[in-house]
Amino acid sequence: MPTPLDEKTRSIILATVPALKAHGLAITEEMYKRLLARPEIRDLFNQSHQRDLEQPKALALAVLAYAQHINDLGRLGGMVERIAEKHVGLNILPEHYPFVADALLGAIGHVLGSAATPEIVEAWGKAYWFLADVLIGREKQIYDEHEQAPGGWKGWRAFTVRARHQETPEIVSFELVPADGGRLFRHKAGQYLSFKLDIPDHGSQRRNYSISSAPGADHYRITVRRHELGLVSPWLHESVRVGDTLLAANPAGDFFLDETASSPVVFLTAGVGLTPIVSMLGALCGAKAGRAIRYVHGADSRELAAFVPEITALAADNALKADFFYAKDKALDEVVGAGVTRHAGRVSTEWLREVADPAATYYICGPESFMQDMIGTLHDAGLPAAQIRYEIFGSASNPDLVL
Structure with missing residues (x-):
């Protein structure tokens, strides 16, 4: 374990909180500007997250x-x-x-100028390397666990696109199998794959996509929504075909199904946020x-909701109850099949408040505003x-979600 920070360093870091509140974004913008000027670092980042x-x-x-909780870093365990x-x-x-x-x-x-005294810079240097050492140690554990597990690997591994399925006009699924014909690491339901992609005229790009297939399948499936203003998703939709090869890292992520629990489960999703949840459903129903x-899902319309036939079939088998919400449909609430209700x-927060189950574990994924509403309502309940x-798809910009 890294040596704990001394009291003087912690007090200096705590004293910089007002400056971080006022200038934190300017500091991180400048930091990324410096990082992205380094070719050996630039390709590690999602460039679209820099533009917005x-x-x-x-x-x-x-x-x-980190600064606010420097005296109680246990609060940051989930974030780390x-x-x-x-x-x-x-x-x-x-x-x-x-x-x-x-x-x-x-x-x-650069941002704080003369206010960044040598004492402050030294304290932040110590604080940075303390956290870096924590992360490096934890990351080594994860790398080693992956590499030693059946079917696991380290670094980038080539996968062949075995099949692609047009789920909706905006969403495509890709089935991926190891190009080397080797075993497949059993992911935890809810985790994602990270890809190193070579986009013509744009160079190397990194993206994460949730695995939508159930653990134990002979392939990984990713399900990708096309973002018209995006770079990678249109390329995947337009250019990647059966037989093509993609480079992926071992499955990762701290959002996954607790398969040891016996409590009721409620899945709250919107848009393409259903992708990790579909993997969880496969794990639960398969076992x-x-x-x-x-299962609760919100989409703009029935045409744009993915995996509806699969969910409906599970409901018909009494494996679950499903609620589909369609923002642009004018139909009244109605039961449309065994265990399926269309809204x-x-x-809405009002609907969730009425049906909230205090005994259930909730798994939530979707746009950030949707998650804030759902999480806040459940906390209030x-x-x-x-x-x-x-x-969180992408990078959270809400302090509560970050923590």
């Missing part, structure tokens, strides 16, 4: 949280685990950390766990944090 400032905003919140899993997915290695240290400390000095399952409009689990 999503990643700098998320990092600014994380740095602020999420970062470590993300780093493993992207194949971040110990040799990358000095680049980040130089960029962060340089950015603090015939006997747990009460409720007009979006999944008295559910403890341990029963509310969620996945």
Whole structure:
């Protein structure tokens, strides 16, 4: 374990909280500007998250949280685990950390000017390397676990596209099998694959996509929504065909199904946020766990909702109950089949408040505003944090979700 930070360092870090609140985003923007100027580092990042400032905003919140809780770092355990899993997915290695240290400390000095005294810069250097050592240690554990597990690997592994399925006009699924014909690592239901993709005229790109297939299948399936203003998703939709090869890292992520529990499960999803949940459904229903399952999904219309036939079939087998909400449909609420109810409009906080099950564990994934509404409603209903689990697609810009 890294040596704990001394009291003087912690007091200096705590004293910088007002400056981070005022200038945190400017610091992280400058930090990324410096990092992205380094060719050996640039390709590790999702460039689209730089253009919309999503990643700098998320990092600014994380740095602020670190400073605010410097005397009680146990509060940040979930955040640290999420970062470590993300780093493993992207194949971040110990040799990358000095680049980040130089960029962060340089950015603090650049933005704060004379206010960044040598004492403050030294304290943040110590604080950075303390956290870096924690992350490096945890990441090594995960790398080693992956490499030693049946079918596991380290670094990038080639996968062949075995099949592709047009789920909706906007969503395509790709079935991937190891190009070397070897075993497949059994992922945890809810985890994602990270990809190193070579996009013509745009170079190397990194992206994460949730695995939508159940653990134990002979393939991984990713399900990708096309974002018209995006770079990678249109390329996947238009250019990737059966027989093509993609490079992927070992499955990663701290959002996964607790298969040892026996409590009721409620899945709350919207849009393409259903992808990790579909994997969880496959795990639960395949194991015939006997747990009460409720699946709630929101989409703009029936045409744009993926996996409806599969969910409907599970409901017909009494494996679950399902509620489909269609924001642009005008039909009244109605039961449309065994265990399936169709609703007009979006999944509302009022509806959730009425049906909230205090004994259930909730798994939530979708747009950030949707998750904030659902999580806030469940908190207000008295559910403890341990029963509310969620996945953030991209980088969270809400402090509560970051923590």
